Amino acid sequence: MGDVSGKRPTITHVIFDMDGLLLDTEKFYTEVQETILARFNKTFDWSLKAKMMGMKAIEAARVFVEETGISDSLSAEDFLVERESMLQSLFPTSELMPGASRLIEHLHAKGVPICLATGSHRRHFELKTQRHGELFKLMHHIVLGDDPEVKKGKPAPDVFLAAARRFEGGPIDSEKILVFEDAPAGARAAKNAGISEARQLPPRHSRSSLEFLNGFQPK
Ligand SMILES: O=P(O)(O)OC[C@H](O)CO
Ligand SMILES: [Mg+2]
Numbered sequence: 001m002g003d004v005s006g007k008r009p010t011i012t013h014v015i016f017d018m019d020g021l022l023l024d025t026e027k028f029y030t031e032v033q034e035t036i037l038a039r040f041n042k043t044f045d046w047s048l049k050a051k052m053m054g055m056k057a058i059e060a061a062r063v064f065v066e067e068t069g070i071s072d073s074l075s076a077e078d079f080l081v082e083r084e085s086m087l088q089s090l091f092p093t094s095e096l097m098p099g100a101s102r103l104i105e106h107l108h109a110k111g112v113p114i115c116l117a118t119g120s121h122r123r124h125f126e127l128k129t130q131r132h133g134e135l136f137k138l139m140h141h142i143v144l145g146d147d148p149e150v151k152k153g154k155p156a157p158d159v160f161l162a163a164a165r166r167f168e169g170g171p172i173d174s175e176k177i178l179v180f181e182d183a184p185a186g187a188r189a190a191k192n193a194g195i196s197e198a199r200q201l202p203p204r205h206s207r208s209s210l211e212f213l214n215g216f217q218p219k
Helices: 026-038 046-052 057-067 076-093 100-109 122-128 158-165 184-192
Strands: 013-016 114-117 141-143 177-181 197-200
Touching: 013 158, 026 046, 026 076, 046 057, 046 184, 057 076, 076 122, 100 114, 114 158, 141 158, 158 177, 158 184, 177 184, 184 197
Parallel strands: 013 114, 013 177, 114 141, 177 197
Antiparallel strands: none
């Protein structure tokens, strides 16, 4: 959307998603979910993966047990317990997506306010970012999935609205914000927050990366 002259407002602020966008962590969720489903002689497919990506853990868990038809044998809560120990050993090995550090460092060096808006809870955030602390320190602020202001996970707008409020001088007008997301639910959450400039990047295996943005020149 633009103003009455039809011009788009200049983008001044950037919000990043984390899992699958800055960190190559979606593969861990896929791996453990495949392992759990194999016990039930079922396979984990991309359409279910796409639905779960970006959601808060318990919300994604409910989708998982319902859509795979295993909810009578495994509750959403028990699914979370079962996958937790596997995830806890994988998360500390999290790697940055290609181009992530270059883009963040570039925006920070140019003085563009940047922040993180993730569905990950603090406990997982700490494990995933333990090798990348210096980079995540460049974020003006970080909004996590278990933040008290995030009542509902993506695709609800809560996490992006909280992120827009916490910038200096916030709340920042949604039309001045650019969001980078990897998940359909995340892109919908940004739109639900009134942010029309949402970029949903493709998954890594189909040449996802922030590398193509290396020439990105903020105004
Ligand atoms: O993609 P994020 O950073 O919002 O994280 C969401 C979940 O933790 C993983 O899908
Ligand atoms: Mg994501």
